Amino acid sequence: MNFSLSKAQFFLLLFIIETGIVYISFQTPLISVSRNLAWVLFIIAGVIHYLLIIFYERYYAYFYLNTFFQWVYKIYWFSISVVFIAYMEYVLASWVLPQTPEWVVVLMIVLLSLYANLSRPETVINIGVMLLPIIFLFIVFLMLAVPDLKWANLLPLEFDNPLQIIKGLNHSIYAFLGVEMYLIYRPFLQRELILKGKPLFFYQQIIFVFYMLSVLFTQLFFTIDEVKLVPEPIIYILKSQEVTFVKRLDIFFVYIWLSWSIVTIMIFGLSFRVVHFVKERKRPKLNILIYHILLAIFPLFFIQINRIEVIKNSLHYLFLIFTFFLPTVIIFWNKWRGKKCIEKES
Amino acid sequence: MYRKGILVLVVVLLAGCWDERLYKNSSVVTLVGVDGTIGDYTGYYAYPKTTANQNEIMIIESTGLSPRDVRNKTNLKIEQTLDLSELSAILVSNDTVKAPLYDILDIYFRDPQNPITIKIAITEGEVKPYMEITKNLADSAGGYYQRFIESSEENTIYPKLDLQTVGSMLFDNAIDIALPYIKMNEEENRAEAAGVALFSGQTFTGKVLDPKQSLIMLLLMKQASKQARLTYMWHLDGNEIPVTSEVIHVKRKWTVNEQLKTIKMDYTIEIEVDEFSHDKLYKDYILDDVQTMIQNKVQADFEEVLKILQEQKSDTLGIGRHIRSYHPKMFKEDWHEQFVTLSLEPKVKVKVIRTGVLR
Numbered sequence: 001m002n003f004s005l006s007k008a009q010f011f012l013l014l015f016i017i018e019t020g021i022v023y024i025s026f027q028t029p030l031i032s033v034s035r036n037l038a039w040v041l042f043i044i045a046g047v048i049h050y051l052l053i054i055f056y057e058r059y060y061a062y063f064y065l066n067t068f069f070q071w072v073y074k075i076y077w078f079s080i081s082v083v084f085i086a087y088m089e090y091v092l093a094s095w096v097l098p099q100t101p102e103w104v105v106v107l108m109i110v111l112l113s114l115y116a117n118l119s120r121p122e123t124v125i126n127i128g129v130m131l132l133p134i135i136f137l138f139i140v141f142l143m144l145a146v147p148d149l150k151w152a153n154l155l156p157l158e159f160d161n162p163l164q165i166i167k168g169l170n171h172s173i174y175a176f177l178g179v180e181m182y183l184i185y186r187p188f189l190q191r192e193l194i195l196k197g198k199p200l201f202f203y204q205q206i207i208f209v210f211y212m213l214s215v216l217f218t219q220l221f222f223t224i225d226e227v228k229l230v231p232e233p234i235i236y237i238l239k240s241q242e243v244t245f246v247k248r249l250d251i252f253f254v255y256i257w258l259s260w261s262i263v264t265i266m267i268f269g270l271s272f273r274v275v276h277f278v279k280e281r282k283r284p285k286l287n288i289l290i291y292h293i294l295l296a297i298f299p300l301f302f303i304q305i306n307r308i309e310v311i312k313n314s315l316h317y318l319f320l321i322f323t324f325f326l327p328t329v330i331i332f333w334n335k336w337r338g339k340k341c342i343e344k345e346s
Numbered sequence: 347m348y349r350k351g352i353l354v355l356v357v358v359l360l361a362g363c364w365d366e367r368l369y370k371n372s373s374v375v376t377l378v379g380v381d382g383t384i385g386d387y388t389g390y391y392a393y394p395k396t397t398a399n400q401n402e403i404m405i406i407e408s409t410g411l412s413p414r415d416v417r418n419k420t421n422l423k424i425e426q427t428l429d430l431s432e433l434s435a436i437l438v439s440n441d442t443v444k445a446p447l448y449d450i451l452d453i454y455f456r457d458p459q460n461p462i463t464i465k466i467a468i469t470e471g472e473v474k475p476y477m478e479i480t481k482n483l484a485d486s487a488g489g490y491y492q493r494f495i496e497s498s499e500e501n502t503i504y505p506k507l508d509l510q511t512v513g514s515m516l517f518d519n520a521i522d523i524a525l526p527y528i529k530m531n532e533e534e535n536r537a538e539a540a541g542v543a544l545f546s547g548q549t550f551t552g553k554v555l556d557p558k559q560s561l562i563m564l565l566l567m568k569q570a571s572k573q574a575r576l577t578y579m580w581h582l583d584g585n586e587i588p589v590t591s592e593v594i595h596v597k598r599k600w601t602v603n604e605q606l607k608t609i610k611m612d613y614t615i616e617i618e619v620d621e622f623s624h625d626k627l628y629k630d631y632i633l634d635d636v637q638t639m640i641q642n643k644v645q646a647d648f649e650e651v652l653k654i655l656q657e658q659k660s661d662t663l664g665i666g667r668h669i670r671s672y673h674p675k676m677f678k679e680d681w682h683e684q685f686v687t688l689s690l691e692p693k694v695k696v697k698v699i700r701t702g703v704l705r
Contacts, residue, residue, distance in 0.1 A: 225517040248458075
């Protein structure tokens with residue numbers, strides 16, 4: 001595939017994919033496991049995330065995927081898309097559309113992704129722009145909860161349980177799921193553009209502050225025993241706010257989150273295309289269609305509370321493999337062999 | 347591409363078909379009453395009905411095993427399904443809350459269609475008469491109790507709570523709730539704010555603080571609202587003169603001694619004199635005397651309320667939260683037992699900072 005990205009497009013793509021689906025839910029396991037330490041561990045996770053993208057920036061040229069690893073990542077992204085779509089439908093069914101058949105919602109999401117992925121790559125890349133004002137609006141709504149926050153919930157801080165800290169860190173860093181896309185899209189950045197230094201730092205600060213707000217609000221709004229009962233705490237906080245112009249602020253935000261998450265699914269589809277069509281293939285549209293047909297069928301098997309819970313309790317381990325372990329192995333293996341991926345012409 | 351766009355749009359629009367809910371098909375409930383205990387609940391639902399160009403508030407009653415079962419049974423009796431999305435208040439009888447409160451609240455938190463910014467109050471005796479008095483209202487039944495509770499919140503009689511904040515505190519063993527308590531004024535056939543019902547954990551202790559004690563408790567909690575008025579008698583030359591003052595600011599500092607298990611609770615209360623029928627308040631010796639009198643009275647009231655809270659194992663001030671956050675070694679999971687053993691030493695300083703538009 002041939003396309004080029006500006007800095008803004010690249011960071012927007014990365015921001016949407018990292019925040020898209022997990023934003024409303026990762027706080028519950030994080031706070032349940034690490035209790036009052038959650039906010040401190042998330043700051044450490046932010047530092048790890050920054051170091052990781054610096055590492056990616058330095059060695060992205062060596063992230064060459066052979067056929068085997070191409071399939072490994074394609075299967076991973078497909079699986080992630082499947083479970084994310086299942087989770088999106090589950091959240092919609094719980095909060096807004098309890099009577100709507102599951103297949104209708106899944107089909108709706110998949111059709112939008114199909115539409116975007118049959119179009120030029122620029123469609124998927126630029127569609128995230130429309131989300132910026134509504135994400136800003138969401139932050140404004142969240143601020144309504146400030147009077148209900150209990151600052152004492154940040155304390156006490158006890159660092160005497162290493163297992164709790166490790167688990168908490170794992171759940172914290174999971175917030176940045178999808179960060180490996182940096183390696184996929186970095187070669188498409190226009191050549192003359194430099195990301196090192198300030199641009200990377202500002203991007204990291206924006207995403208970190210955006211996530212940190214959600215962790216702080218959840219921790220300050222709910223008691224620890226209470227948050228264990230609330231799988232989507234951010235939506236619940238918004239449900240607890242009363243405004244005059246809309247009866248249920250939570251529904252308003254669920255739809256914001258839905259559109260945000262659909263764009264994430266589109267980007268996962270685009271990533272699949274980027275890797276899949278490295279080689280010239282016959283009937284590319286049919287390939288994309290088959291991918292989306294499977295994407296419409298598989299999620300239907302996961303839309304149940306027990307399966308959703310199993311997935312939520314295991315994704316953060318998968319994330320470690322595909323974001324830390326495999327990229328490191330692939331990068332150092334290729335560096336040792338002196339094999340680089342081809343940088344696209346701008 | 348145009349056709350694909352149309353197809354996508356049609357699919358998006360389809361999603362609303364199954365979940366369409368029209369008000370014309372629903373009985374929009376604004377007030378719910380709950381009596382009884384698990385296995386034998388009685389529920390009351392108040393909803394407006396228009397008959398012959400006249401608005402009327404209907405009250406319907408059902409029994410069932412659980413709050414949800416009661417609602418299901420009620421649906422069997424009416425021509426339109428109950429819709430609680432416009433609910434404004436829940437009334438619960440004092441006998442019902444002797445069992446864990448969350449038992450009756452779970453359905454309100456679990457179902458996203460139920461609002462959780464609503465008010466909750468405890469009634470003295472059965473809920474039914476409190477529901478019945480709303481029948482003749484021109485406005486909604488729930489709206490009446492919502493305004494009733496909010497008005498007492500502004501007068502610093504009831505703490506500012508809604509269902510969400512109540513639920514949040516029910517899951518925290520380091521703080522207890524105090525809910526609005528309403529009694530029936532038989533002569534006037536109207537509800538009357540009777541103070542707050544003290545809870546220990548999820549259950550009602552049976553103790554109710556009267557409105558004056560409730561106000562003192564809220565000052566201890568540093569939650570003086572728009573109006574917080576204290577009235578005491580000032581003795582001068584054998585005469586009794588009422589002095590009413592309004593609380594302007596409350597400053598609080600708690601000092602914990604972990605070894606001695608004592609908490610020094612220093613309060614500085616700044617007040618404005620609202621009523622003083624004797625003149626010469628501008629004279630220092632009179633102002634000092636009035637100030638000292640109010641200070642001593644408030645000191646005594648603080649001690650009395652703290653004693654009641656400890657007797658009832660009801661930490662409505664959130665001392666447990668403070669200890670857990672800033673003195674974690676001192677905090678124990680069975681907080682209520684530990685709370686009773688603490689030595690709480692309030693010390694109040696009252697300052698008159700204004701005297702109204704008169705000297």
